[in-house]
Amino acid sequence: MSKKMRLAAFVTAGPGRPGGWRYPGSVPGWLDASYYHNIARTLEDGRFDLAFFPDILSVPDRFGGSTDSQLRYGALGSLRVDPLPVMASMAAVTRHLGIAATVSTSYAQPFSVARTFASLDHLTAGRSAWNIVTSFQESEARNFNLDAQFDRSTRYERADEFLQVAAKLWDSWEDDALVLDEQAPLFADPDRVHRIDHQGQYFTVRGPLNVPRPPQGYPVLIQAGASSKGKDFAAHWSDVIFCSHASKESAQSFYTEIKERAATFGRDPDRIKILPSITPIVAPTAARAKELAAEIFELVPPLGGLSTLAYHLDVDLSTFPLDERLPEVEVPGVEGHYHEVREITERDGLTLRQLGKQYGGRTEGDFIGTAAEVADGLQEWFTDGAADGFTLQVPYQPGGFETFTRQVVPELQKRGLFRTEYEGVTLRENLGLDRPARGEWTTRAGGAA
């Protein structure tokens, strides 16, 4: 049996790429449960490993100090439903699909987050995943009593301690602590439920959790840090790493680097799945795919893309001339996105306006074509050590998921690159990841050291 690729779907609980909501195949159902139920069923039909929900805790106002461009153009941060109830709702209509929600360690408390994910992991019978972010928006800090966000190293230090507390809480009930002996009576064995008595720099938490150990031990942990600290954190804690690259070469070097870091920290590099994001455009002919890509691109308002880029980089791009190239800038936000943008700007000689449109409507070039051509591209990244699988982004929801599932998935299955049936019950089983034993956090801690 050959190695299989993993597929995650990047689903936004709100409009995705600026312009995507304007496309005829897009359905503006982000506020309705049925919208997510349909997507969940499509992805489960396509045997996806998981649906992945990004998140943000504000309407960004980094572009010109105002939320106007986000709202007007329906950019990525304009409207965003809380992904946690979406996860629970999707799980109610599926049986195999894993579901990942993004939760920030900077604006939440570990007891609450550990409990919510333990609860979700039980309610989904082991299909939950947590995309751990540290957040990077001033506008988010301002919704949580702060004038400014913590600096990056504080954010990652806090995140590392946050994960330690969460893992200790997941471990606070031994796996067999719930006894349910009606005669004795013995509901849970007090000797197998433990306080954690955590006293750290950022958190003081006594425990135990009031939820038994999750079916997966810990929910699947996902991370997308792109700075050096971020990559360290990811290599320490992640089961799955999500990233974004403009070329196979940059994906390869990221892949190699992360797997090496993980090994250095005593983790099995095979137990960390790296899933770069892709945005394929698929059509019956290559010519039609190109045309479709152009139609979709046409709908992207440049200022919508720039507004999103401004918040991703945390740089007010409204202060630069629109018809010149973006000069090199200090990026307090997501370095990963900046690397990608620099690569595109230089390669294609884009002005800022063109960059805005490109960033809003970007579709990696390798993945535009017929289903077979797209499968070729994915196969190449997969076999050339650039990816363990992919995170599918679509130019418009939910149509993009349907097209990929009906056309590209069968092509991948035919080639033996992708499953035809789910292998296991839990998400970890499907991803080929071990269930962490109690105490595994001790080998994972230290991401900020």
Added chain:
Amino acid sequence: MSKKMRLAAFVTAGPGRPGGWRYPGSVPGWLDASYYHNIARTLEDGRFDLAFFPDILSVPDRFGGSTDSQLRYGALGSLRVDPLPVMASMAAVTRHLGIAATVSTSYAQPFSVARTFASLDHLTAGRSAWNIVTSFQESEARNFNLDAQFDRSTRYERADEFLQVAAKLWDSWEDDALVLDEQAPLFADPDRVHRIDHQGQYFTVRGPLNVPRPPQGYPVLIQAGASSKGKDFAAHWSDVIFCSHASKESAQSFYTEIKERAATFGRDPDRIKILPSITPIVAPTAARAKELAAEIFELVPPLGGLSTLAYHLDVDLSTFPLDERLPEVEVPGVEGHYHEVREITERDGLTLRQLGKQYGGRTEGDFIGTAAEVADGLQEWFTDGAADGFTLQVPYQPGGFETFTRQVVPELQKRGLFRTEYEGVTLRENLGLDRPARGEWTTRAGGAA
């Protein structure tokens, strides 16, 4: 058309009354989504207004300074799944049932809570409710970086400001702000989405929310404060009040008092629904009902009940002699529960051990009998100005809900006391409550003044 009573069901996302999990009709499915789906379908078949989930953020250790008695006896605070994902999951398999989750204002942030409920209100198409609690356990504070909880007046001051911020965030999108004009393009009208710029004593929040105004304006707000400050808060903010009384007389005086307070604060007393909790035991004959009550009572471990009472009162009851009456004590915890317990202790001359069993297994005397007898009792409370309806507690889950729905509900319907079909789409419509206009919070604020 005569006035109809409202029915809520008190559902625990964990074992309920100590001993309940030992009853043969109990199913230990608190960790499974299907368990909640079954209950939700039963309640919707019974045309219940809503399912109500209590909550707690720790395993209490108030009894003898240890969590042992909670865990061993499966008491109320031993295991508790997060009610928010449960709400989302139940909503996915129902169309009319309202669903209420308890969230504390003492350990959460208003931006997160407002966003979660706005999201849930959209995903449920207007069926969400928030049971607002201020929390009253030292053990909860210790899971959230504190040595001791805030004192009661701080808790209510914070709760009042918390609600102001949440309501301002729900109001931050005007009702018609989401335009979705693909041509313009105009996704949302920036002139109809507003920052809140809240700067208060406990919270600084800029807004706007990243979720449009909830279908219900605000989710239905529920409260159960029993102290003087608690009753003020409830009369200011609540749409629904949940309480617990050992006799019709005490329920009547509470009912009158709350409605008067609400009027004093400029609110329409009719728009606040008071739903005392009841725990009926129903059987084909009165004699069998008594027997059944005794069987269920037999299963309650006295220390399980005392352990729960200790945490409700926040008093270490392990320090008092078990075979004497509980003396009068200072109660930092829930005064409402203390009033009830004093009433029972005096009336029935109970020792502490007996009180523990009684508290763990209590079933209000008026409501043990045949379906017709139970309906008589409910009718009397309803027509005598003790209640606008009831919150049904059951001695064991899910069987208790099925029995009540199959036997008592038809009896109430026959008498014209209860609906046979849902009247509206949203929970507010079914409860006969207006949708709050933007800015209604200004007339509700001040609960702590």
